[in-house]
Amino acid sequence: MDTSAKREQWLALIAGAADADALAAVDRQLFGQKGEVLELVRSVTSLPKEERPAFGKAANLLKREVEQALATARERFEAEALKRELTAGDFDPTEPGRPWQGGTLHPITIVQNELVDLFQSMGFRQEDGPEIESEYYNFDALNIPGDHPARESQDTFWLDDGNLLRTHTSPVQVRTMQRLTKDGFEPPLRVIVPGRCFRCETVDKTHEHSFYQMEGLVVDRDVSVANLIHTMKTCLRVILERDVEVRLRPGFFPFVEPGFELDVNCPFCGGKGCSVCKQSGWIEILPCGMVHPHVLRQGGIDPEEFTGFAFGMGLQRVVMLRYGIDDIRQFMGGDIRFLQQFSEVPR
Ligand code: DAH
Numbered sequence: 410m411d412t413s414a415k416r417e418q419w420l421a422l423i424a425g426a427a428d429a430d431a432l433a434a435v436d437r438q439l440f441g442q443k444g445e446v447l448e449l450v451r452s453v454t455s456l457p458k459e460e461r462p463a464f465g466k467a468a469n470l471l472k473r474e475v476e477q478a479l480a481t482a483r484e485r486f487e488a489e490a491l492k493r494e495l496t497a498g499d500f501d502p503t504e505p506g507r508p509w510q511g512g513t514l515h516p517i518t519i520v521q522n523e524l525v526d527l528f529q530s531m532g533f534r535q536e537d538g539p540e541i542e543s544e545y546y547n548f549d550a551l552n553i554p555g556d557h558p559a560r561e562s563q564d565t566f567w568l569d570d571g572n573l574l575r576t577h578t579s580p581v582q583v584r585t586m587q588r589l590t591k592d593g594f595e596p597p598l599r600v601i602v603p604g605r606c607f608r609c610e611t612v613d614k615t616h617e618h619s620f621y622q623m624e625g626l627v628v629d630r631d632v633s634v635a636n637l638i639h640t641m642k643t644c645l646r647v648i649l650e651r652d653v654e655v656r657l658r659p660g661f662f663p664f665v666e667p668g669f670e671l672d673v674n675c676p677f678c679g680g681k682g683c684s685v686c687k688q689s690g691w692i693e694i695l696p697c698g699m700v701h702p703h704v705l706r707q708g709g710i711d712p713e714e715f716t717g718f719a720f721g722m723g724l725q726r727v728v729m730l731r732y733g734i735d736d737i738r739q740f741m742g743g744d745i746r747f748l749q750q751f752s753e754v755p756r
Contacts, residue, residue, distance in 0.1 A: 533600060535600070538580060540605060566609050621725060658672065670693050
């Protein structure tokens with residue numbers, strides 16, 4: 410059977426389509442249901458057996474040729490449409506693109522990442538704990554007595570089920586010791602716990618209801634206050650980007666004995682006295698102390714054999730000192746102009 414007449418006819422149809430819509434109609438006519446090309450291919454079954462192979466081959470070649478012609482015509486219409494769009498009045502292809510507005514890291518995240526890197530380089534492991542905490546881990550395990558004012562609802566967000574929003578990261582001390590000693594682990598133990606904490610606090614320049622701490626815990630044989638001071642000095646030197654002097658004053662926290670307030674020499678006046686350090690030359694930076702035997706025992710560690718130190722750094726406080734930020738409310742105020750001043754991009 411001669412297919413050349415059909416070929417001419419179909420190629421002419423395609424060539425004659427004036428636009429994309431007309432071409433789509435030709436496509437349907439040839440390849441849709443009962444499409445002419447498909448019908449031709451199918452008609453092979455009505456032929457005598459000996460004619461079938463030759464016809465089938467010719468019909469398939471023709472089908473492919475027509476498909477190709479359709480595709481070429483379609484691409485031509487698409488290219489024309491794009492060109493029209495690009496040259497339409499209000500589109501200027503030479504206009505520079507809009508710069509991509511990438512986010513930057515929050516200053517607390519920047520400092521937290523640096524601290525985690527630093528402590529990891531000193532052999533600490535990072536731990537995590539729940540923000541919804543039990544009374545036991547937040548208070549009892551830490552030797553905080555039942556009548557301690559921190560337990561009052563003026564200080565702590567209590568939940569209806571008796572749990573609470575953790576008021577500090579210290580509960581993760583006992584959680585971590587318990588988890589490790591359960592599996593037969595023995596000190597040395599060095600952990601840091603960055604995390605968010607909550608207090609029922611009236612918000613002002615220096616107080617937030619949600620804030621970030623970084624807890625540290627070291628347990629080993631013969632751990633001393635000297636180890637604590639050395640570790641804190643190393644850490645503050647890196648974070649404040651300068652050499653630092655520190656001093657310890659007594660501070661009371663039920664989960665350490667002795668407990669300290671650690672001060673750093675004022676970065677603003679270098680120790681001479683200024684309004685930031687209230688003329689004292691020192692700034693209170695973090696509470697710390699030697700881990701109380703009760704806490705070690707709760708964690709499954711024998712206080713006769715091991716000692717340890719712990720610290721609880723208020724991350725906002727460190728960030729404020731480092732960047733000279735004077736209002737803690739900036740951190741969660743959502744003012745993009747504040748946030749854009751810290752240009753570190755996410756890693
Ligand atoms: N958890 C205490 C708080 O939030 C801070 C603290 C004090 C943590 C002394 C410690 C520590 O690890 O040794 O007020």
